[in-house]
Amino acid sequence: MFFDKLRAGAQGTTSKIILVAIILSFALAGVGSYVTRPVQEVAAVVNGDEIPAQVLENAYRNERARLESQLGEQFSQLLADPAYVAQIRRSVLEQLVEQRLIDQKIADLGLRASDEQVRNAIRSLPEFQVDGKFDNDRYLQLLSRNNLTPEQLRDSIRQDLNRQMLLNAVVGSAFSLQSEAGLLDRLTRQQRSATLVRLPLAQYEAKAQVSDEEAQAWYQAHPEQFQRPEQVKLNYVLLDAGTVSADDIDEQAIEDYYAANQASYTQPEQRRVAHIMVNKSDDAEEKIQAIAERLTAGEDFAELARAESDDTFTGEDGGELDWMESGTLDPAFDQAAFGLAEAGDVSGVVESEFGLHLIKLLEVRPAQVKPLKDVRDAIAARLAAEQAGNDFYQREQRLAELAFEFPDSLDMAAGELDLTVQSTGFVSADELPEVLADPRLVTQAFSAELREQRMNSDLIELGDNKAAVIRVLDYRPAAVRDFEEVKAEARAQALKDKAAELAREAAGELEQVWTEGDIAGWLSEHELSASELTDVTRESAQDPALLNALFAMTAPDEQPSLQTVTLSGGDLAVLRLNSVNTPEAPSEQLALIRQGQSRVQGQRDYQSLLNALKTEADIEYRQVQSEDDSFF
Missing domain, CATH: 1.20.5 (Single alpha-helices involved in coiled-coils or other helix-helix interfaces)
Structure with missing residues (x-):
């Protein structure tokens, strides 16, 4: 119906x-x-020239890898801060924008590195060198391995050289006047002599008195000094992968693994060949055929390679290349080299992306399989690690299931998996046990969701085959600690402030007495003494604060030149500048100083160029979603 x-x-x-x-x-x-077709995302547009989002993503990954290599574990903690990640991305994008502006300026100026400069730059790259010399075989292998053509590498190197030319033009045009360098030279070697009276803070702390009311007043005036960070009290279970001994691995399992992975223990066939190459041109076919006829007529392959090959790097060695495996060179060259049957055989003409070749087989190393006895221990260790990992994975999955099925307690999960429920007192993020000090766990522990629901967290992977589940038992928000809790600390801080005030009053009094005449009586009365600083230079082993103050003081005239300075340790000191000795004759470092000033000025000029290009440019920054779903 x-x-x-x-x-x-x-x-x-x-x-x-x-x-x-x-x-x-x-x-x-x-x-x-x-x-419709997918529209390529754009990170920025510079004077109508687009910077694709994928270019930004690649540069961002490279920068992250560099920072991770440089900072190690500290970088992992920094990545937990979304603002820091966004800052890295903004910085990388800004660098790409600057590069694009520089490339546009290079195009306007018509700067272009020559082919010879590009070739020399490629030859000098250490990646392509063996024993300090360019190695053509290594060059070809690395290009093939990185899916690069010679043209792509050439264009990339040319672009870098073009940028370097502009940089050199700007920086190289900067200069420093002789008088400027001479003044810096003399000031660098300047010597000053002074008299110093140190006023130790400890001496004034002994004289100072602080009441409870003053301590409480200091506490109320400086609440930021007594801030307690937010804290949590946790229960947690920690799952750690066990170890499996290689001795426990069954012999049959080792044999089965060896049989199933023969390719991993096989050294493939290797060949050593020589070649004669002619660069592609209108008459290349004629040239290579003429060489082939001379070989047929009985001329020596190595001598012809030295005399006729356009590959001058290998030509010097009779065209010989290093040992090679199938699949490592240009496909056409590779197929021809491994198609030769006997040592001494010469191929017909072979065309590769590099040119036309004649290839001679010099020697063959047959493929070899390593015997089981040579790799048994390595296989046993591998299987043991895999078994430990598999055991951990199964227990990890079960822990996640139990924590979810019984969300208000960790006891059930701990009981079934033979784990221990551990607890913390109230701890801040910086006070968590070392095993829990992972940015992912910290984020969970202080999340509003966990502290409000009082439920088990999701499984948190900590790396190195470790995982944890946590449960927030209690939470304390950030707050100013009670005065009674920090009374002693507040009193100590108030005492230091009062001592510093007494010391400043004494320093002012000392300056007044010193201006009027002799200070011997004042020093005796205050149980202090004066010391002489003679021929002090900017490189002298003195307190940095003292050196900065001493060389900032004006030379003494009718009135003494006096200065009170707070030293690095907190003590005060009163300085009286007695003399300034500035050498007149230039030093041996004058030329280096002038070069250094020129470099600094050149760098400023280059930055000014960038700033000017940015000011005049039409730059549009667009929102781009990254792989971690963050926007900037």
């Missing part, structure tokens, strides 16, 4: 209109899927 009514309703005019509309919408959607 129901389906009859449905069929009857479908015959109505209204139903037919609706049906046609639905079919049309599907049809249009289908057509749209054929005529």
Whole structure:
């Protein structure tokens, strides 16, 4: 009955209109899927020149890898801060924008590195060198391994050289005047002599008195000094992978693994060949055929390679290349080299992307399989590690299931998996046990969701085959600690402030006495003494704060030059500058100083160029979603 009514309703005019509309919408959607194409995301547009989002993503990955290598574990903690990650991405994008502006300026100026400069730059790259010399075989192998063509490498090197040319033009045009360098030279070697009176803070702390009321007033005036960070109290279970001994691995399992992975223990066939190459040109075919005829006539292959090969790097060695395996060089060259049957055989003409070749087989190393006895221990260790990992994975999955099924307690999970429920007192993020000090766990422990629901967390992987589940038992928000809790600390801080105030008053009094005449009586009365600083230079082994103050003081005139300075340890000192000795004759370092000033000025000029290009440019920054779903 129901389906009859449905069929009857479908015959109505209204139903037919609706049906046609639905079919049309599907049809249009289908057509749209054929005529539309994914639009490439753009990170920025610089004077109409787009920087693709993928270029930004690649540069961002490279920068992350560099920072991780440089900072180690500290970088992992920094990555937990989304603001830090966004900052890295903004910095990388800004560098790409600057590069694009520089490339556009290079194009406007018509700067272009020559082919010879590019070739020399490639030859000098250490990646392509063996024993300090360019190795053509290594060059070809690395290009093939990285899916690069010689043209792509050439264009990339040329671009870098073009940028370097502009940099050198700007930096190289900077200069420093002789008088400027001479002044810096003399100031660098300047010597100053002074008298110093140190006012030890400890001496004034002994004289200072602080009441409870003063300590409480200091506490109230400086609440930021007594801030307690937010804290949590946790229960947690920690799952750590056990170890499986290689001695426990069944011998049959080792043999089965060896049989199933023969390729991993096989040294493939290797060949050593020599070649004669002619660069591609209109008459290349004629040249290579002429060389082939001379070989047929009996001329020596090595001598012809030295005399006729355009590959001058290998030509010096008779065209010889290093040992090679199948699949490591240009496909056509590779196929021809491994198609030769006997040592001494010479191929026909072979065309590769590098040129035309004649290839001679010099020597063959047959494929070899390592015997089981040589690799048994390595296989046993591998299987033991895999078994330990598999055991951990199974227990990890079960822990996740139990923590979810019994969300208000960790006891069930701990009991079944033979784990211990451990607890912390109230701890801040910096006070968590070392095994829990992982950014992912810290984020969970202080999340509003866990502390409000009081439920088990999801499984948290800690790396190195470790995982944990936590449960927040209690939470304390960040707050100023009670005065009674920090009374001693507040008193100590107030005492230091009062001592510093007494010391400053004494320093002011000393300056006044020193301005008027002799200070011997004042020093005796205050149980202090003066010391002489003679011929002090900017490189002298003195307190940095003292050196900065001493060389900032004006030379003494009718009135003595006095200065009170706070030393690095907190003590105060009063300085009286007695003399300034600035040498007149230039030193041997004058030329180096002038070069250094020129470099600094050149760097400033280059930065000014970048700033000017940015000011004049039409730059549009677009929001781009990264792989970690963050926007900037």
